[in-house]
Amino acid sequence: MTAPAADAPDRKADIDAFARRHKFRWTEALPWAAAIACYFTFENYHALGAQIFATILFALSLDLLIGYAGIITLGHAAFFGVGAYAAGIMAANGFHEPLSGLVIAALAAGIAGFASGAIVLRTSGLTLLMQTLVVAALLQELANKWTSVTGGSDGLLGMKIDPVFGVFRFDLFGNTAYIYCLAVLFLGWLAARNLICSPFGRSLTGIRENAARMRAIGAPVERRKIIIYTISAALAGVSGALIAQTTALVGLGALSLGRSGELLIMLIIGGIGRLYGAFIGVPLYMIAQDRFAAVDPVFWYFWIGLFMIFDGVFARGGALGVIARRRGGSPPQ
């Protein structure tokens, strides 16, 4: 047994370190600085930038589920799609204010997340993977068949969006969309970051690491899972609404397995369970897609597929995982 007195200063240092883990680091400002710099340097790419920001938010919501709570899903596009359709249907039916559109989208997706989560989260592993996939397929089929409201396979057309705060009109070049999506992403990121640093967020990592043990220390595991599923769904819904509002278009693809799969890929490329994986994987994927898919969509699929195979077999843990390993660093916390 060690003498406590000699160690006392160490304890204080340890306690301080542990208590300050949620403090901001200067590196966390880098994505935002880069985003603002890109606004001025890549003036012709503002529309793409807006899409990237909205998709980062989508990937961030998936990271909360997979990376933090350990809930693996192949149907996250369900909530993206519900949000996109909710915002789109409002905008196509005379309700053009964008911010309230985001709120409604978050509510609709959150309700869908809560309702389906309460059902599917009772299962785990492959069955859960299947259930999430089936929920998305179910909603996609609903959107496909309910043509009077959703436009079916033609997609939802005729959306009109008012200027943000009644001032900033959505322009053809995506200047407003860029700032609008970036601002919403910033708020979403703050909320997500706050959540994972909170005791609730810490308990999610406990559930990811060992759900049985969480039950044994008295945690209501099922309830926590449903809560994070609902929150994540709402964030995904906001992301869907952002894309619907800034492109004035919603199609069945928003709910598709391809969308869920692509998102998962972007997140895995960046690194799962590290909060910033989405900020790396999504731009990499989407910029590459924009470059190469424009030239030849066939080859795009082929090469991204090869890359994924390589990534899955050799470079496990995504970009941030590889960096952490090279520095002899930590697994995701």
Added chain:
Amino acid sequence: MADFIPIAVSILFHGLAMAMVLYLISVGLSVTMGLMGFVNLAHGAFAMAGGYVLIILMKKQGWPYGLALAAAVVICMLASLVLERLLYRRLYGGDELDQVLMTMGLIFVSVGGATFLFGPVAQSLDPPAMLRGQIHILGRDFPTYRSFLILCGALLVTALWLGLERTRFGAQVRASVDNLRMAQTLGINTSKLFAIAFALGSGLAALGGGLGAELLSVGPTYALDNLVYCLIVVSVGGLGSIRGPFAAALLVGVTDTAFKYLAPELGAFFIYALTMAILLWRPRGLFGTAS
């Protein structure tokens, strides 16, 4: 009421044909998932490859139907063996997410590759003359090709089941699905077993893709389009089971046909809802074993 019986017979017939194809392209997936615990989302790519090889050999090389089908199966089995050794085996027992990423990647490669080689449009199968037209059974006309499909499917299913029950290899597979570690202690070479089971499953998928080319059209996005149905069959049937997926394929094939015929405005909606209900009731599937 007078229409009822013909409609029911027709639904059953087409549902059965669909079930046979679904079973063939899914049963290998059930074995991979049950035996190796591997989430092989790309399983449908082997079915697609089978379909393409069959159609191309017939159209471009003028091979007869039977020979081209056999060649499709052999080629796909060999290709799957190579992939198993090169890629799959590295991820056995690994992280589910890596498996998802790798097999999704394979799907993407299959989409890109097929578009490049055969173009974006789905290919159609021209069955040989003797399998075209209608066949007269019990006072009714049925499409000949689908009757052939059902017959082939039934024969294959019987052969598969007998093979697993009666052969040494079948016993080894069943023992390994049941308890992998025990099987290894008993001296079963599981690495070899995995490879053979994987190749057999891919061969069956290729056969399903080829035989069913008239039902599930062979296009570049085949693996993606049919993934949900394959996974439904496997998870509803029960992982690692050989018979479970057959029951599930029957259920899915017949119900789906019935609803698309009787209530087209619902589309596939009902089958998804049914899947969710069954998986809630029995999370391990209808024939899944509790572990």
Added chain:
Amino acid sequence: MSPAALETKLLCKSFGALAVSSDINFTLERGARHALIGPNGAGKTSFVNLVTGVLKPTSGNIYLGGRDITPLPQALRVKLGLVRTFQISALFKRLTVLENVTLAIAEREGTANDILRPAGHRRAEIEEAFSLLEPLGLANEAMRPVTELAYGRQRMIEIAMALALKPQVLLLDEPAAGVPPGETGAIIDTIERLPAGIAVLFIEHDMELVFRVAKRITVLVQGAVLVEGPPAQIAADPKVREVYLGESHSQ
């Protein structure tokens, strides 16, 4: 007379035709040091799983401090002070030792439902975790991931997490299982020094530990209680020698 810390009445559990627990009447007194022993497959862990709510009993009742807890879910039983450890270390392996313990404290305090404020703001909980780790000699390793610690040390973290929940009743499922012989001493010391107010029931195969710590022993065979009594009586019991001690001595 105040009710027993933990009591089961006619507790039964069967899977189909297989009975893993049959008519178990068991009483754990307040402040007890009680050992549950029996050959492999006697149903000891199943008993712990029944009591903690991992398994639902086929019939029978469980009372915690006189209160019927049979219908309660696992999490609520923990809140009432019924805490267990696991036979094979069940920790949050990639998280640090400190985090493992603070997670337990946060659950006890109910702060784990807080979604808004950073966990680091609750300094008192972090300090409490250190005060639990310190006497177990784990404080110097508090900031390391659990996987980096030797197995014997991991067993101690199990106990630290259990204590963090301030238990009334503590169920230790083979606390020394898998620990190298040289390190069991530290675990025995730790169990001996547990606060006297906690009723402790432990399952153990290590007879040295059992006879050193236990004031009372229950022998379980094939899901049923064979005999119960103080250590001296159990050691002398011919039935026990036959089914249990004889078997283990011959190994």
